[in-house]
Amino acid sequence: METRMERIEKDIEAIALFTATPGSGITRVTFSEKYIRARSYIIEELNSLGARISATLGGNLRGRLEGTEKGTACVMMGSHLDSVLHGGKYDGVAGVVSALEAARVIVEEEIPHRHPIDVIVFAEEEGSRFGSGLIGSRAWTGHLSLDDLPHLRDNEGMTYLEAMERSGVLTDDPSVLEAKDVKAMIELHIEQGIVLEKRGLQIGLVERIAGIRQFLVTIHGVSNHAGGTPMGLRNDALQGAVRIIAETEEIAAHTVGDPTVATVGFVICEPGQFNIIPGKVQFPVDIRDPDSRRLDETAKRILAAVERICLHRGLTFEVTPKSDIAPVALSQEVSSLIDKVARRKGIEPLRMTSGALHDSSIMAAITNVGMIFVPSKDGRSHCPEEFTEIKDIKLGADIFLDAMVQLSS
């Protein structure tokens, strides 16, 4: 029982053609024409396996291989097909294709399974179109209500539900997914980080998904002419900000330490001219950690640095919270199963924390979730350079297949 590398490769290349930005990466936003074509590709493949296709609440695609025992909870496998703007061809797709290939092997080899096996394509994972991610999984599991969806609009003002309907995705089953409906789920995903590659490993086993704390820091100083203001008479907002940003790294890397990460992704200076001292500076802080207490501690230390540095430099500040997402523990049972299956193939998976969110973060609230990571070259993701070797995806898919067969039997 083995997946076939050439089919995985063919699927990935076929789906990669569905991009709005050929030649500069994958742009396939949820419910766009290219998205619907990629989704149709998966539907056709699932149809040829005899799967029962439906669209769930929130616009997720579900292809079911019925089990031998009616009415039992299903086991799920899948990921997403939507992309960031100018992203890569593996993010999400690697997981969808692995699930499709696993389904093919199960059907072809007539592997018996008591539980229904569902291949899932979650909708709007990235948040590239409607400003907020994980919409499909959040809507399906009741984390987002139908009352919330009309408020999610794309850049042109179209709501999530309008966009879904116009693209021809019509909900077949409006029910909220509940714990009783699902026995377990496995998602395979590219790591989007550099850890597996640096260690020369092929398989990661995600035990936790890090919590995220994001806030925006605004520093107010006094904007003045760069030539007319001696150094000692300045209240330069940027000079305060750079010391805070440097300390953010120190706190995450040394004071709190691994696995905490803290990132400042941009700095906006006003008025933002060559010859004017910045009077106002804004920058975001993104903190991730699998442990809530460490998230709290890191945030607290960074906020203390903001306060201390601003006070010392005659600056004022505001902090605007942006996100506060709790860490998620994935299923120990499913993880042990994946670990055992991998070891039987001679692979020792690296137990990891995912720093990025996935639909698995949401699904873990209602079912037993396991996640398999495969390496990302140079850790690059969300860019056209994103790359994962097909042989690594195949290895992940084989482990995935074995685990699914056991879970569904």
Next chain:
Amino acid sequence: METRMERIEKDIEAIALFTATPGSGITRVTFSEKYIRARSYIIEELNSLGARISATLGGNLRGRLEGTEKGTACVMMGSHLDSVLHGGKYDGVAGVVSALEAARVIVEEEIPHRHPIDVIVFAEEEGSRFGSGLIGSRAWTGHLSLDDLPHLRDNEGMTYLEAMERSGVLTDDPSVLEAKDVKAMIELHIEQGIVLEKRGLQIGLVERIAGIRQFLVTIHGVSNHAGGTPMGLRNDALQGAVRIIAETEEIAAHTVGDPTVATVGFVICEPGQFNIIPGKVQFPVDIRDPDSRRLDETAKRILAAVERICLHRGLTFEVTPKSDIAPVALSQEVSSLIDKVARRKGIEPLRMTSGALHDSSIMAAITNVGMIFVPSKDGRSHCPEEFTEIKDIKLGADIFLDAMVQLSS
């Protein structure tokens, strides 16, 4: 012999009405409709004094009060009427109005003068429309040739000469201004800095105009997902940049020290998202000092910091030079005269360096230039909040008047 405060105030308020952005500061770019109306206001006032009006090479306005001896070099006084976008009502205008008021007093009180006295409105001092400043003075003195002017275009592609012609400013005298034509010049200007106010002084005497060294630093790191990349595996371009920016301040403020100033006005991060480690960061460095060697030393130390910090962090960099303008020494003779005149009025002027460039920087290459600074509230300039007390401008104008009378006698 004294200037009249109410006339100075009336002139400033009248000119302040000529703005393209009423309610949000002064926007009066060179050769725009509002600019031409402000210029016409000055022409009318000069006409009523019997001055001979002409437009010089480069579109500067010259209003001449003939002297008693034909053919002698003139003495000049003036500044500019063009503004930055959303600037204040004193920058440039304070100097033009002081010159106009001095001319009024000289005419009304029939003060004899051997040399012609020229009131000058220099064109395009700020560089707000054609991307480069001091155009009027540079063209007039031959620092910019007629071959250069067609290459200066505004945002809509109109050249400097086209814009000048369309606005009705037609050069009467196409000759390049030479040293033999001008005996001396004085410019009054708002300080645009905080030094006079902090010391509670009313008058600054500018001895030097600082040189400027500007360059753009580009740091290249590796852009990665903020969640998937441990702190120890990052090549975060922003974390390198913030340490360089912090050190820029240290070098200017402490290692080299006063009067050196160094400013970073903005930071651009790519890709510039909350959850992505910046892979590329650009920021400008603006260094000013009245002494060339100190400019060199400051630049050298900052560049050494760029190299050291990048090397240490696995980052690469490029440095693109942007400006290199030598310091200018103003006339010791004219400065002594201004100083003597001020002391006779019981004022001890503060000897200062101007960190900002002025038309005086250009004029100093061909004649003896003196500059008088009056205080700027909170050091604010190039913004709607720019403010100078009329009594301070009047005091400056009185000193200015006395000095002009002596220079022209």
